[in-house]
Amino acid sequence: MIKRxxxxxxxxxxxxxxxxxxxxxxxxxKLTGEHEAFYFxxxxxxxxxIIKVTKLVTMVKNSASMGTQxxxxxxxxxxxxxxxxxxxxxxxxxxxxxxxxxGKLSLVGWRPLMPEGFADYSExxxxxxxxxxxxxxxxxxxFFRDEESIITAAATDGRDLRNCYRNDIMPYKGALEMWxxxxxxxxxxxxxxxxxxxxVAMPSWKGFHRWFAGLPVPKSDIVRxxxxxx
Numbered sequence: 132m133i134k135r136x137x138x139x140x141x142x143x144x145x146x147x148x149x150x151x152x153x154x155x156x157x158x159x160x161k162l163t164g165e166h167e168a169f170y171f172x173x174x175x176x177x178x179x180x181i182i183k184v185t186k187l188v189t190m191v192k193n194s195a196s197m198g199t200q201x202x203x204x205x206x207x208x209x210x211x212x213x214x215x216x217x218x219x220x221x222x223x224x225x226x227x228x229x230x231x232x233x234g235k236l237s238l239v240g241w242r243p244l245m246p247e248g249f250a251d252y253s254e255x256x257x258x259x260x261x262x263x264x265x266x267x268x269x270x271x272x273x274f275f276r277d278e279e280s281i282i283t284a285a286a287t288d289g290r291d292l293r294n295c296y297r298n299d300i301m302p303y304k305g306a307l308e309m310w311x312x313x314x315x316x317x318x319x320x321x322x323x324x325x326x327x328x329x330x331v332a333m334p335s336w337k338g339f340h341r342w343f344a345g346l347p348v349p350k351s352d353i354v355r356x357x358x359x360x361x
Contacts, residue, residue: 133317134237134317134320135234135237137238137317137320138231138232138234138237138238139231139232141231141238142228142229142231142232142238143232145225145228146228146229146232149225149228153225153226156168156187156217156222157187159213160187160188160213163211163212163213164188164191164211164212164213164214165188165191165192165211167188168187168188169185169186169187169188169226170185170186170188171183171184171185171186172184172186172245173245173246174243174244174245174265175243175244175245175246175249175261175265176235176236176243176261176264176265177261177263177264177265178261178262179257179261181246182230182235182236182243183235184227184230184235184236184243185226185227185229185230186223186224186226186227187217187222187223187225187226188211188214189210189211189213189214189215189217189218189223190203190207190209190210190211190214191209191211203278203279203282207279220331221276221331224267227267228267230267231266231267236264236265236266236267237263237264237265237266237267238266238267238268238320238324239266239267239268239269239311239315239319239320239323239324240263240264240265240266240269240311240315241260241263241265241266241269241271241308241311241312242265242266242268242269242271242272242275242304242308243265248296248301251296251297251301252301252305253302253305256305256308256309259309259312260305260308260309260312262312263311263312263315268323268324268327269307269308269311269323270307270308270310270311270323270343270346271304271305271307271308271311272327273323273326273327273330273339274303274304274307274358275300275304275358276327276330276331276334277334277357278300280357281295281299281300281353281354281357282295282296282300284353284356284357285299285353288353295353298351299351299353299354300351300354302349302350302351303347303349303350303351303354306347306349307346307347310343310345310346310347314343314345319343322342322343326339326342337358337359340359340360348360
């Protein structure tokens with residue numbers, strides 16, 4: 132009940148605060164790119180049910196069936212000009228506070244993925260993480276907030292991108308989400324929200340590594356390197 136009350140109160144406050152600038156962004160999106168402001172994407176949610184997650188439009192239509200599909204590269208040609216700024220500043224995630232307000236998401240939890248990406252988790256991870264509500268932010272989102280840098284590094288090395296996503300990124304992301312399922316609490320949630328705010332303001336900051344005791348260490352060389360473990 133406390134978690135839900137915090138979700139409702141914080142999301143309502145955020146939506147009220149950003150109402151004016153969000154209106155401006157909506158007008159800009161309507162006048163440029165795909166001439167649409169919002170899109171609703173299928174994601175796996177609580178108990179494995181499919182939910183519609185709300186986001187601002189940052190990519191061309193049908194981008195999930197084009198090029199690298201659900202894998203986004205840095206400087207991905209499918210990203211719209213305005214979308215680049217929205218993605219960099221994470222403003223494209225703002226509409227998800229509405230999803231929190233209505234109860235589809237929580238402020239903090241595991242990051243809801245499209246069914247195709249969710250399938251890259253092991254069956255054990257899939258079964259366990261859906262026992263809690265997914266969130267706008269969480270350890271998976273925090274550590275992999277610049278996931279595109281890992282994919283881009285893999286592309287530079289000539290590696291298969293899907294293989295990198297499935298065998299390097301997803302095992303560690305899943306381990307982080309499992310840690311949250313086992314150790315989640317109000318204190319942990321507050322730490323994650325504060326760390327997320329700092330990370331958005333200071334993208335190069337990696338101090339959050341030390342905020343959570345007993346976190347798993349990535350086995351993948353490329354993930355360790357890109358996440359600052361080396």
